Amino acid sequence: MTAYESQHSTHESQTPSRWIAVFSLTMGVFSLVMAEFLPASLLTPMADSLMISAGQAGQAVTVTAVVALLASLLVTSVTQRLDRRHVLLALSVLMIAANLIVAFAPHLAWLLVGRVLLGVALGGFWALSAATVMRLVSEHDVPRALSLLFTGVPIATISAAALGSYLGDMVGWRNVFLLTTALSGLTLVLQYFTLPRMAPGRPTPLGTLVSVIKRPGMAVGIVAILLVFCGHFAFFTYIRPFLEGISRMGINELSSTLLAFGVANFIGTLAAGYLLERSLRLTLLLMPLVMGVLGWLLATLGGFSMGTDIFMVALWGFAFGAVPVAWSTWITRVVPDEAESGGGLIVASIQLAIALGAAIGGVMFDISGVLGVCATAGTLLLAAAALVLVGVRTRPIASTDSDAVAAACL
Incomplete structure (x- = not known):
């Protein structure tokens, strides 16, 4: 073990549990998954508004998944020398920008731009989440913390399907994405005040x-x-x-x-x-x-x-x-x-x-x-x-x- 690794390990082992910070990550999971699956429940009004086919509108989900796959493999290497707090906050900012672009998208090209940005945020966040939880809580509490983290997934899935279609009928699909933007902003604020500084670990080349x-x-x-x-x-x-x-x-x-x-x-x-x-x-x-x-x-x-x-x-x-x-x-x-x-x-x-x-x-x-x-x-x-x-x-x-x-x- 190098001197750097020893110092890094000692520092992390003394890090106290930060359950509010874990909850802020859960909010991030909820916001990202909600945004990822919203188009599925708003497909018809989105297609009608943008004057495209339902199949083309469906690419909004596909492109996010493909970009998330690539981002999950690359983000840890690209950001290897950056404080993990800053990286997570940047990904939340990217999520806000993605939802705003989708909400105001005048045509399919801008819709896909927003969904590409969401894919980067989604893949990067998921790639870092488990390692971040390891640094926020004690080793014994990791399973419980991960359980809390993943509660955001089923809640978001239900909300995207049920609330998405319901609110879309009431206020329009663009306003649904604006509401999601507001939720993402709340997540960013919570993370800003609760996530501690987390120095990068060892360099992680591809x-x-x-x-x-x-x-x-x-x-x-x-x-x-x-x-x-x-x-x-x-x-x-x-x-x-x-x-x-x-x-x-x-x-x-x-x-x-x-x-x-x-x-x-x-x-x-x-x-x-x-x-x-x-x-x-x-x-x-x-x-x-x-x-x-x-x-x-x-x-x-x-x-x-x-x-x-x-x-x-x-x-x-x-x-x-x-x-x-x-x-x-x-x-x-x-x-x-x-x-x-x-x-x-x-x-x-x-x-x-x-x-x-x-x-x-x-x-x-x-x-x-x-x-x-x-x-x-x-x-x-x-x-x-x-x-x-x-x-x-x-x-x-x-x-x-x-x-x-x-x-x-x-």
């Missing part, structure tokens, strides 16, 4: 990503992440056709079921901290196992009883609520020395899995209908559980000297 993924067991973990999120989003993308076509739900039952999914997802996120304090490996294994079994049950028993379908969908939401928290905790455990680079790899993997899951689900939907989607999702999730059981490590994975040399050269 080669660090290569050296991290080359560590024994890391590639297996990344593949497991891809399978889990790919399976989930294959199902979730087509949950509405399942509930309408197989469960034969009307609009009221559909809305209630999606709300139940969101509430259960929120509870699962809160429960994740409790589960992870007891066993990280069991949580990583149990959640995809439960979801995989549910996928096959929905494929074989779906439509038998509406009440049973609602229960299984809600249970799926609960199980998935713990998944992002569990894998973020995993990366802080196995590569604590490169948590930022590891966080970037996870974010990139998730963004890729979202795209792959939707694509695989679409192919299966065309081939065998929504029941085929459920079976495919279940298979992917069971494969993820099997991979966790036989190949995923939960103890720190040390880097080799050759990896360190290779990273430094890139």
Whole structure:
């Protein structure tokens, strides 16, 4: 360990818990995820206003995900010498600018510019979030802090779907994005007054990503992440056709079921901290196992009883609520020395899995209908559980000297 690393480690170990700062990061998660998924609930009025097709308006979501994937891999390296407080505040400013540009976009080009900026903020924030939490709270409190951080995701998802469409009808889609801008501004103020100065750690050249993924067991973990999120989003993308076509739900039952999914997802996120304090490996294994079994049950028993379908969908939401928290905790455990680079790899993997899951689900939907989607999702999730059981490590994975040399050269 170098003198710098020793001093840095000692300083971080003495950092007191800052739960208000963690909450400010949760606000950041909520604001970013809300902004990311708002176009899905405002697609028709956005397309009409900008005089474009719904498909073109839908690219507002796609471009954000693609840019977030790239940003998650690059931001930690590009900002390696900057105070993490300043980087996080800059990303929040970028989020505000992105929402303002979208709110006043006169045509598609400006809409996409705003969404590109949001993608940079989204990918950069997610890449830094787990490592930042590690520096704000004690090691024992990391699972609980990550659980708090991720509660912003289900709340934002529900809000984007329900509030987005409701407020869009009341005040117009542009004003919805202005309200999101105001929320982003509140987040920036809270972060400004609560986030402490956080000196950058060791320099993280781009080669660090290569050296991290080359560590024994890391590639297996990344593949497991891809399978889990790919399976989930294959199902979730087509949950509405399942509930309408197989469960034969009307609009009221559909809305209630999606709300139940969101509430259960929120509870699962809160429960994740409790589960992870007891066993990280069991949580990583149990959640995809439960979801995989549910996928096959929905494929074989779906439509038998509406009440049973609602229960299984809600249970799926609960199980998935713990998944992002569990894998973020995993990366802080196995590569604590490169948590930022590891966080970037996870974010990139998730963004890729979202795209792959939707694509695989679409192919299966065309081939065998929504029941085929459920079976495919279940298979992917069971494969993820099997991979966790036989190949995923939960103890720190040390880097080799050759990896360190290779990273430094890139």
